[in-house]
Amino acid sequence: MRIIDLRSDTVTLPTPAMREAIYRAELGDDVFGEDPTTNRLEKMAAQRVGKEAALLVASGTMGNLVCSLTHCGRGEEVILGDQSHTFLYEAGGMSALGGIHPHTVANQPDGTMQLADIEAAIRGSNVHFPRTRLICLENTHNRCHGSALTPEYTDAVAALARERGLRVYLDGARVFNAAVALNVDVRELTRSVNSLSFCLSKGLSAPVGSLVCGSADFIAEARRTRKVLGGGMRQSGVIAAAGIVALEQMVERTAEDHRNARRLAEGIVRIRGLSIDLPKVQTNILYFQMTTERLTASQLVAELNKRGVKVLCVGANRLRAVTHYGISREDIDLTLAVLGELMNTS
Ligand SMILES: Cc1ncc(COP(=O)(O)O)c(C=O)c1O
Numbered sequence: 534m535r536i537i538d539l540r541s542d543t544v545t546l547p548t549p550a551m552r553e554a555i556y557r558a559e560l561g562d563d564v565f566g567e568d569p570t571t572n573r574l575e576k577m578a579a580q581r582v583g584k585e586a587a588l589l590v591a592s593g594t595m596g597n598l599v600c601s602l603t604h605c606g607r608g609e610e611v612i613l614g615d616q617s618h619t620f621l622y623e624a625g626g627m628s629a630l631g632g633i634h635p636h637t638v639a640n641q642p643d644g645t646m647q648l649a650d651i652e653a654a655i656r657g658s659n660v661h662f663p664r665t666r667l668i669c670l671e672n673t674h675n676r677c678h679g680s681a682l683t684p685e686y687t688d689a690v691a692a693l694a695r696e697r698g699l700r701v702y703l704d705g706a707r708v709f710n711a712a713v714a715l716n717v718d719v720r721e722l723t724r725s726v727n728s729l730s731f732c733l734s735k736g737l738s739a740p741v742g743s744l745v746c747g748s749a750d751f752i753a754e755a756r757r758t759r760k761v762l763g764g765g766m767r768q769s770g771v772i773a774a775a776g777i778v779a780l781e782q783m784v785e786r787t788a789e790d791h792r793n794a795r796r797l798a799e800g801i802v803r804i805r806g807l808s809i810d811l812p813k814v815q816t817n818i819l820y821f822q823m824t825t826e827r828l829t830a831s832q833l834v835a836e837l838n839k840r841g842v843k844v845l846c847v848g849a850n851r852l853r854a855v856t857h858y859g860i861s862r863e864d865i866d867l868t869l870a871v872l873g874e875l876m877n878t879s
Contacts, residue, residue: 534610534841535571535841535867536841536842536843536870537841537842537843537860537863537867538843538859538860539797539842539843539854539855539856539860539862539868540843540844540845540853540854541735541845541855541857541868542736542817542855542856542857543734543735544737544857545562545734545735545736545738545857545858545859546740546859547738547739547740547775547836548738548778548858549783549785550778550782551738551739551774551778551779552620552775554755554774554775554778555662555771555774555775556622557723557730557774558570558770558771558773558774559770560770560771561768561770562767562768563589563766563767563768563769563770564760564764564765564766564767565795568767568769568773569770569771570597570769570770570771570773570774570777571589571614571766571769571770571772571773572647573777574587574589574749574773574774574776574777574780575587575588575723575743575744575773575779577774577780578731578744578746578780579746579854580747581719581780581848582705582708582719582723582729582731583720583723583724584723584728584729584746584748585746585747585748585749585752585760585850586746586747586748586749586751586753587744587745587746587747587752587753588745588746588755588756588759589742589766589769589772589773589776590718590742590743590744590745590759590764590842591629591688591741591743591764591766592732592741592742593618593704593730593732593734593735593743593744593745594623594624594626595705595743595762595764596704596706596730596731596732596743596744596745596829597618597623597626597627597669597702597704597730597851598623598626598627598629598630598631598876599618599730599745599755599758599759599761599762599764600702600728600729600730600745600747601619601627601631601633601667601669601702602627602630602631602758602761602762603632603751603754603758603771604666604667604700604727605627605631605633605666605667605703606631606632606633606661606666606729607632607633608632608634608664609615609633609634609663609664609665609666609667610633610634610635610656610664610665610666610667611627611633611634611635611636611666611667611669612636612637612638612646612651612654612655612665612668613635613636613638613668613669614637614638614639614640614644614669614670615637615638615639615640615669615673616644616674616676616677616879617637617669617671617676617704618671618675618704618706619635619669619671619676619819620635620637620675621676623679628760631671631673634663634665636654636663638650638651638654638666640674640676640677641677641681642677642678642680642813643674643677643678643682643813644671644672644674644677644678644680644681644682645682645686646670646674646690647661648689648690648693651668651690652697653694654692655697655699655873658716664677665697665699665732666699666700667699667700667701668690668693668694668699668701668702669701669702669703669704670682670687670690670701670702670704670726670775671703671704671705671706672687672703672704672705672707672708672711672722673707673708673710673815673816673818674713675707675708675818676842678813678814678815678818678819678820678840679707679710679794679814679815679816679817679818679819679855680813680816681710681711681714681715681815681816682711682722682851683715683746683765684715684717684721684722686723687701687703687722687725687817688724688725690725691726692725692878694713695850697798699838700728701725701729702722702726702727702728702729703713703722703724703726703728703729703730703731703781704730704797705729705731705819706725706730706731706732706735707732707735707736707782707803707816708722708723708731709731709736709737709787710787710790710816711816712784713784713787713788713816714791714815715771715793717859719765723746727747727748727751728745728746728747728748728751728755729746729747729755730743730745730746731744731746733772733775733776733779733780735857736783736787736817736857736858737776737777737779737780737783737784738783738857738858738859739770739772739776739778739779739783740772740775740820740829741775742772742775742776743774744776745759753847753878768787783858786793786858787816790816790857790858790861791815791817792818793817793856793857793860793861793862793864793865794814794817794819794854794855794856795814796816796856796862796865796866797819797856797865797868797869798811798814798819798821799811800865800866800868800869800872800873801819801821801869801872802874803873804840804869804872804873804876805825805876805878806823806825806827807821807822807823807824807872807876808821808822808823808824808830808844809821809822812874817855817856817857818853818854818855819853819854819855820847820849820851820852820853821851821852821854822851823840823850823851823852824850828876829849829850829860830846830847830848830849830850830851830852831846831873833846833852834846834852836875837872837875840875841871842867842868842871842872854868
């Protein structure tokens with residue numbers, strides 16, 4: 534049975550070109566700075582996002598952690614969205630390992646935090662308060678419908694941060710999806726932040742890795758932080774080789790994933806018992822609701838599974854589907870047919 538796995542874009546497998554590049558990668562010891570393939574990827578990544586330097590890390594979670602630990606000391610505070618991946622799904626790493634205090638601000642449905650809310654969260658100088666150091670943004674925003682933050686919004690947050698002597702970090706796990714969806718150069722989304730990370734292993738389909746990017750000084754410090762976390766990876770060129778292919782060949786094709794997500798959403802609108810907020814579907818992530826009492830989301834997931842379609846249950850009547858490399862337009866049509874049949878017969 535063909536399996537159509539829409540649970541996440543993290544399920545993507547490396548392309549044939551990536552496997553070939555991994556096989557042929559020139560390797561060395563990266564902790565000595567001698568892995569030529571990793572050095573090449575880091576240079577390429579920095580240039581691509583318009584920063585001075587970059588650092589390969591094992592995962593998006595490690596990228597977020599390396600950056601918060603590099604920007605902030607113990608007892609200092611990070612302002613971040615209450616729906617952000619870092620706050621919800623990273624095991625409290627910044628406080629567990631760095632003694633950093635997360636200060637949440639409400640995420641709006643489009644993934645932004647209102648400037649007034651951010652401003653209100655910035656601490657004044659008072660012996661009672663932690664010191665605010667950093668504002669974290671997430672683009673695209675996973676929990677907020679895969680929404681893309683615009684260059685204008687990012688610049689406005691950065692301007693506020695500058696005015697108040699703070700730094701801005703972007704969790705850009707899917708920032709290339711945002712750039713493609715908004716039809717802008719990714720540098721427009723990164724130009725005003727002090728540091729960012731992006732993932733190779735989600736929409737870009739590489740098997741492992743994320744890049745932390747920022748000024749040369751910041752990356753030198755981040756390299757130390759990565760070492761503390763056990764993230765110095767020796768012959769990391771086996772990972773970097775696939776990352777180079779990801780950056781060279783897999784960015785523009787995410788437009789196809791966005792078209793497929795749209796097609797899926799437009800089909801879901803027509804299925805009785807399901808509902809979706811169509812204008813919110815901008816990139817490759819979509820959330821939809823069940824509007825019938827006859828079936829719960831987990832029951833629907835189980836029935837879909839039996840028919841080879843996998844989606845995530847994210848609430849009593851809420852589901853998530855993510856399109857990615859390896860999912861075709863035909864797969865979307867098949868998914869819609871299976872969904873339609875299940876909803877009509879249940
Ligand atoms: C926005 C965002 N940031 C960070 C991560 C963490 O990435 P990883 O699973 O590589 O640790 C994810 C994972 O889905 C994510 O969606």
